[in-house]
Amino acid sequence: MAPWTRPTDEVLAALEGAVPELSQLLEAADGADMYVVGGTVRDLLLGRGRTDLDIAVAGDAGEVASRLGGALTGHERFSTATVQLGAARIDLGSTRRETYSAPGALPDVAPAGINEDLSRRDFTVNAMVLPLGGADPNLLDPHGGRSDLAAGVLRVIHDRSFIDDPTRALRGARYAARFGLEPDPETFALLRQTDLGTISADRRRSELLRLTAEPMASEAIALLGSWGIVDLPPGAQRLAEKVAEQMAGHPWSALADRDRALLAVIEGDLGPAPALAAATPASPSESVELARGASPEELVLARALGADWLESYVTDHRHVVLEINGEDLIAAGVPEGPAMGAALSDALRRKLDGEISGREAELEAALAAARG
Ligand code: CTP
Numbered sequence: 001m002a003p004w005t006r007p008t009d010e011v012l013a014a015l016e017g018a019v020p021e022l023s024q025l026l027e028a029a030d031g032a033d034m035y036v037v038g039g040t041v042r043d044l045l046l047g048r049g050r051t052d053l054d055i056a057v058a059g060d061a062g063e064v065a066s067r068l069g070g071a072l073t074g075h076e077r078f079s080t081a082t083v084q085l086g087a088a089r090i091d092l093g094s095t096r097r098e099t100y101s102a103p104g105a106l107p108d109v110a111p112a113g114i115n116e117d118l119s120r121r122d123f124t125v126n127a128m129v130l131p132l133g134g135a136d137p138n139l140l141d142p143h144g145g146r147s148d149l150a151a152g153v154l155r156v157i158h159d160r161s162f163i164d165d166p167t168r169a170l171r172g173a174r175y176a177a178r179f180g181l182e183p184d185p186e187t188f189a190l191l192r193q194t195d196l197g198t199i200s201a202d203r204r205r206s207e208l209l210r211l212t213a214e215p216m217a218s219e220a221i222a223l224l225g226s227w228g229i230v231d232l233p234p235g236a237q238r239l240a241e242k243v244a245e246q247m248a249g250h251p252w253s254a255l256a257d258r259d260r261a262l263l264a265v266i267e268g269d270l271g272p273a274p275a276l277a278a279a280t281p282a283s284p285s286e287s288v289e290l291a292r293g294a295s296p297e298e299l300v301l302a303r304a305l306g307a308d309w310l311e312s313y314v315t316d317h318r319h320v321v322l323e324i325n326g327e328d329l330i331a332a333g334v335p336e337g338p339a340m341g342a343a344l345s346d347a348l349r350r351k352l353d354g355e356i357s358g359r360e361a362e363l364e365a366a367l368a369a370a371r372g
Contacts, residue, residue, distance in 0.1 A: 008139050011044045011130065019053060021085045026133040028067040032059030035095075035114060035129040041139070042125050045149060046179070052089040056117060056129065061092040096120075100164040104198025107164070115142060122168040123175065124148045124155045154181040162194040167207040169194040169229045174211045177220035183227075191227045205263070212262035218244045221266060233268035240265045242304035251314050252303070256296035264297060270305075271298045277305035284317045285349040291318070322348050323359040324366060332363065334370045343370035 015036065016022055026034065036044070038054040057064050065081035068090075080093040095117040098107035107120075114129060121127040124145040131137060139146065148155050154176050156162070162169050169191050175181055183191055196204055211220050218240040225232040240262055247258040264270060272294050281287040291299060291313050303310045322344060329340050346369035350356045356365050 006045060006047055008130070008137070011041075011139075012137055014044055014047070015130070018049065019085065019088045021088070022132070024068065024085065025055065025064075025090065028064045029057055029059070029133070030064075030067070032057050032064070033114070034058070034064075034132045035140070036132060037093075037117075037129045038121070038126050041128045041130050042145070042149060044130075045128075045146065051087070052091060054091050054093070055132075056093050056095045056114065058095045058114060061094040065092050098164075102198075103163045103195070104166055114140065118142060119157055121157060122161060122165070122171055124153075124157060125175065125179075125181070127157055148181075149179070152179070152181050154183045154187060156187045156190060159186070159190055162190050166194050166196050166199050167203055169196070169227070170204075170207040170211055170224070173220045173223040173227065173229065174214055176223055177216040178214055188227070191229060194229050196229065208263055208266060209259050212259040212266070217259075217262050221262065224266070230266060232266065236265050236268070239301075239304055243300060246300055246304050252300050255314060256300040261297040261300050264301060270301050271295070273298050273301035273305055273307075276302035276310070277307040279307070279309075281309055283353045284312070284320075285352040287313045288317050288320075288352060317352060320348070320352050322351065322362050322366075324362045328363060329366055329370060332367055334367065339370055343367070 019025075035056045035058075036053065037056045040050055040052070040054045043050050062081050065083050068083045068085060080091060083090050083092065095112060095114050096109045097112035097116045098109050098120045100107055118127045118129065118140070119142075124143040125148055126145070127143045128139055128141045128145040130139055143157050144155075154172055156168075172183065172187075172191060176183065211217060211224075214220055218237070221232070221240045222237045224230040225237060243261050243265060244258070246252045247256065247261065276290060276294060276298070279290050281290055287309055291302075291310060294302070299310055299314065303314075324344075324347070326336070326340055326344065329343060330336065334340055334343065343366040347356070347362045347366040350365050351362060356362060
């Protein structure tokens with residue numbers, strides 16, 4: 001369903017409501033033109049709340065940031081700074097142009113006016129600005145972002161967009177899933193030609209982690225596959241849905257990192273999960289033996305692949321510990337060494353399988369094992 005957008009005066013009122021400190025921001029600009037930009041404008045038009053605010057200054061963003069005081073994190077290369085203003089995090093950048101020395105390279109930036117700044121951006125829906133404090137508070141929307149947003153269209157601003165920065169194709173899948181957008185035919189053709197091979201593994205990974213962090217991550221993953229941006233392993237889409245489902249409830253939500261588990265699905269990096277899913281442990285101790293070395297994400301992947309037995313492992317068996325320890329065995333005359341560890345393991349196995357219970361029985365079992 002195409003998103004609905006609201007009128008500009010409502011947007012401004014929402015902005016003032018969300019950031020009562022707006023006047024401080026304008027003061028700090030000291031006469032330089034200042035704009036609300038990017039996803040902030042998009043989200044305000046959609047009536048979605050945000051805790052961060054993207055602001056562009058036609059001037060030195062670093063100076064504005066230092067006038068504002070507060071916690072400041074400078075990112076010099078891209079002439080941006082972050083300040084905390086009341087409850088809002090403000091990301092400040094200088095209006096700029098970006099050029100790319102090679103496909104996938106980080107951009108070289110130079111100061112430029114707001115129109116050039118808008119034309120360097122990824123999608124029309126992210127290339128609208130709301131001027132602050134000036135005489136004309138109207139939305140500046142030279143690329144038709146507002147009507148694209150209302151019509152549910154994902155559209156690039158220029159046809160080198162994914163060549164300059166292939167992470168934008170991943171961003172595109174994220175926005176399409178989140179807002180129910182569909183690429184226009186030209187953007188779709190460009191998406192299909194995207195080569196993620198020109199960016200580093202780190203950039204690819206961090207952009208994918210932004211995608212998997214979305215509530216609609218499974219849909220976004222499916223788009224990566226159907227647009228041909230990522231070669232998904234067979235069954236990845238279904239597995240992503242199952243993982244997301246699993247991660248929405250107890251006990252998995254508190255155990256594993258959903259974003260990383262979904263990333264593993266995209267990368268086909270399932271570790272021992274398929275083997276765990278194929279296993280049929282005959283007893284609690286066997287399930288502990290099998291699952292012990294796996295990471296929480298591998299466990300949720302295995303559960304999503306069908307390892308039902310992991311439910312009781314996770315809620316119950318993995319928490320079982322002995323009441324006795326090595327000192328109890330030493331006190332009972334068992335010499336320190338590997339035999340002691342084996343004896344404790346044996347007692348734990350028997351406890352897990354319900355053969356013994358209570359401290360005395362544990363000690364007896366461990367001593368029997370230690371004495372062979
Ligand atoms: N941008 C871009 N190309 C990129 C990354 C960002 O053109 N590869 C521009 C877009 O205009 C985007 C803005 O920079 O709107 C800010 O980027 P970012 O903070 O990553 O996204 P948001 O717009 O805040 O959107 P969201 O966090 O909701 O994804």
